[in-house]
Amino acid sequence: MTTRRALLKSLAAGAMLTGLPRLARANDWPQRPVRILVPFAAGGNTDGIARLLAQHLSDKCGQQFVVENRTGAGGTIAAETAAHSPPDGYTLMVTAVAQMAVFPALKKTNYDPVADFAPISNIASNPFCLVANPDFPAKTLGELVAYAREQPSKVVYASGGVGSISHLTMVMFLKRAGIEMLHTPYRGGAPAIADVIAGHVPLYFGNLSEALPHAGGALRPLAVSGETRARKLPDVPTVAESGWPGFKTETWNGLIAPAGTPRTIVDVLATEVRAALKEPKTLDQLDSFGVDPIGSTPEEFKATIASDLALWREAVKDANVSL
Known part of the structure; x- marks a missing residue:
């Protein structure tokens, strides 16, 4: 009887413990x-x-x-x-x-x-997304690279500032593609995107969340930098599948x-x-x-x-x- 009572008491205590929030069992923290x-x-x-x-x-x-x-x-x-x-x-x-x-x-x-x-x-x-003004002649990433090779150091891209993620992401891609472009830094991503939309600068490689509100309208997405396509832009290819395998940031x-x-x-x-x-x-x-x-x-x-x-x-x- 004593053993049975002890067992029931133990089981009841265990049931009480499992009902406690998981976090409360980490050394009472x-x-x-x-x-x-x-x-x-x-x-x-x-x-x-x-x-x-x-x-x-x-x-x-x-x-x-x-x-x-x-x-x-x-x-x-x-x-x-x-x-x-x-x-x-x-x-x-x-x-x-x-x-x-x-x-x-x-x-x-x-x-x-x-x-x-x-x-x-x-x-x-959140992957990065390379976007272009809709009037820019290149419609794909491959066309952009070919266009830039025909006009070395003449194609311009915007960034959120020197050393910003948008600047460095484009630097990574330019090195991988073996092309050069002119850099126009802005004080943040918002004014950079605004000028791409206005047509003052044709390109920007920034956060996907920055591009989404304008994708397919005021901006043309050319590629995303993730390992797979973005769920929000399923028709936009990755940089890797566009011809630069292994590119991911x-x-x-x-x-x-x-x-x-x-x-x-x-x-x-x-x-x-x-x-x-x-x-x-x-x-x-x-x-x-x-x-x-x-x-x-x-x-x-x-x-x-x-x-x-x-x-x-x-x-x-x-x-x-x-x-």
Whole structure:
């Protein structure tokens, strides 16, 4: 009788534990609100992704996950703050490729993107899209390259600024295609796209989310830079299938923590990111942002950061820029 009573008591206790939120079983973490740093102002894709994740985590753990927009210096201030915060699971960051690979390739930062962070999960990605003014004579990427070869260093492209992702992405492609163009930098992607639409500059290689509102109308998409075609532009080929196999570059948003954050917390958070990406409301919202869900493991995300850092360092070297 005693053994049976003990067994029933044990089973009841186990049932109670399995009913608790998954996050509450990671060494009793969290005991207080957790902040999620965002390197950009409210309203953009990175902020939107962070808020979706914060709501999911708040629902699962019984503590609030609070988004804190820490802007400045291209997002590196937020990254510095995260890198130098206690590794106790109470400071996280939804970062972008700019803070983890592009800026560290351009200049010395007060953090090491590899050594100072614990990668948790790559949440979502967004390819780049090469767009042209509809009056530009080239209708495909192959035609563009042929046209540029006939007029070396005469075709002009816009970017969001010297050393911007749109600048460096075009530099990567020009090197791969073996052609040269003239660079016209702007102060951000919005004015660059506006001038392409107006016909002042014919080309721009920027985020897919920037091009989508104008694709097929004010802008003609020539190619996307992802491994596969973009769901939002299924008729637009990739750079790879247009004749340059292996060409791939994307921007992304991932969740990181300070280096030294307990692996139990990292693993639980990675699991919850993947769980969030299975929720229809999350997928619908990501779709509205024009991004694709990923949900990688910590090891996969670590490998992505390392490979992208090498990729953007090479692009910076080829562009001969520094900040």
